[in-house]
Amino acid sequence: MRHLPLPTDDNEDIFAADDVFETCVSMVKKPTLRAQLRAISQDVKTEAADYDVKAAKMQLYLKQPHNHVGGVSGDEMVKVYTLRMVPKTSKGRPIYDRIMSAPVHRRCPLCGIGTVNTLDHYLPKTHFPIFSVTPHNLIPACEWCQGEKLEYYPTTMGGQLLHPYFDNVDNEVWLASEVVAGVPAGFRYFAAPPDHWIPLLKTRVAAHLEELNLPVLFSSNAGSRLSEIRARLMNLHQKGGENAVRIHLYEELASIEADHMNSWAAAMYRAAVASDWFCNGGFKET
Numbered sequence: 001m002r003h004l005p006l007p008t009d010d011n012e013d014i015f016a017a018d019d020v021f022e023t024c025v026s027m028v029k030k031p032t033l034r035a036q037l038r039a040i041s042q043d044v045k046t047e048a049a050d051y052d053v054k055a056a057k058m059q060l061y062l063k064q065p066h067n068h069v070g071g072v073s074g075d076e077m078v079k080v081y082t083l084r085m086v087p088k089t090s091k092g093r094p095i096y097d098r099i100m101s102a103p104v105h106r107r108c109p110l111c112g113i114g115t116v117n118t119l120d121h122y123l124p125k126t127h128f129p130i131f132s133v134t135p136h137n138l139i140p141a142c143e144w145c146q147g148e149k150l151e152y153y154p155t156t157m158g159g160q161l162l163h164p165y166f167d168n169v170d171n172e173v174w175l176a177s178e179v180v181a182g183v184p185a186g187f188r189y190f191a192a193p194p195d196h197w198i199p200l201l202k203t204r205v206a207a208h209l210e211e212l213n214l215p216v217l218f219s220s221n222a223g224s225r226l227s228e229i230r231a232r233l234m235n236l237h238q239k240g241g242e243n244a245v246r247i248h249l250y251e252e253l254a255s256i257e258a259d260h261m262n263s264w265a266a267a268m269y270r271a272a273v274a275s276d277w278f279c280n281g282g283f284k285e286t
């Protein structure tokens with residue numbers, strides 16, 4: 001998971017939920033519906049402010065699902081997103097694009113692997129329609145992560161997936177993997193947060209991995225990486241034995257960790273250098 005700053009407009013000002021709502025609603029052609037939507041603008045603003053407070057306190061699980069907002073149905077609220085923010089010609093689309101393009105290299109903040117190609121609602125819009133276009137509920141995501149998460153929302157404290165705008169677990173190692181001795185060798189991923197973390201955060205990083213099925217994705221990437229570097233490792237092993245392999249892996253690890261210490265690759269290399277079996281030829285194919 002990679003932390004993101006709160007989404008901002010072209011002037012670097014943080015998007016206000018009611019402004020974004022008004023931008024989208026201003027496109028509604030039917031005067032009656034437009035008036036109904038504008039009548040709940042204050043509710044959108046108030047709920048967005050409460051969302052921020054709860055997210056900062058790891059309490060979004062307390063938000064209750066609902067199927068209408070004032071006099072507006074949930075379906076109609078969802079359309080504010082699907083018809084007035086997503087279509088390329090809609091007035092909300094520049095906001096959509098701005099939020100989606102925020103991650104560096106458009107790398108998915110939820111997995112750190114995929115390319116962002118959508119916005120995911122942290123609290124899904126079908127269950128929490130009031131947050132359909134609330135910017136802090138819109139997370140840039142890749143196809144894998146959105147496909148795994150679908151309509152998931154937390155109902156317990158520990159079930160709250162990491163929220164890129166409100167949680168920052170980038171600065172301490174919490175993602176681990178271990179070498180699975182086999183032919184070929186594999187890597188198994190799991191959460192191993194620092195002891196001093198509060199129990200709730202420890203539970204949440206594990207829930208994040210599990211709900212998004214990330215160990216499968218990470219293991220797949222690690223397997224491919226091993227295939228790519230196998231010839232180099234064999235060459236090093238032949239010339240300098242286990243020690244030469246380990247030195248090379250350490251150098252690679254330092255560079256990868258300088259980028260992101262909780263990437264799948266960082267965890268893979270940490271596991272590889274820690275494994276005598278791996279460094280002494282376990283990486284070979286036969």
Ligand SMILES: [Zn+2]
Pocket residue numbers: 108109110111112113114141142143144145146
């Ligand atoms: Zn992803």
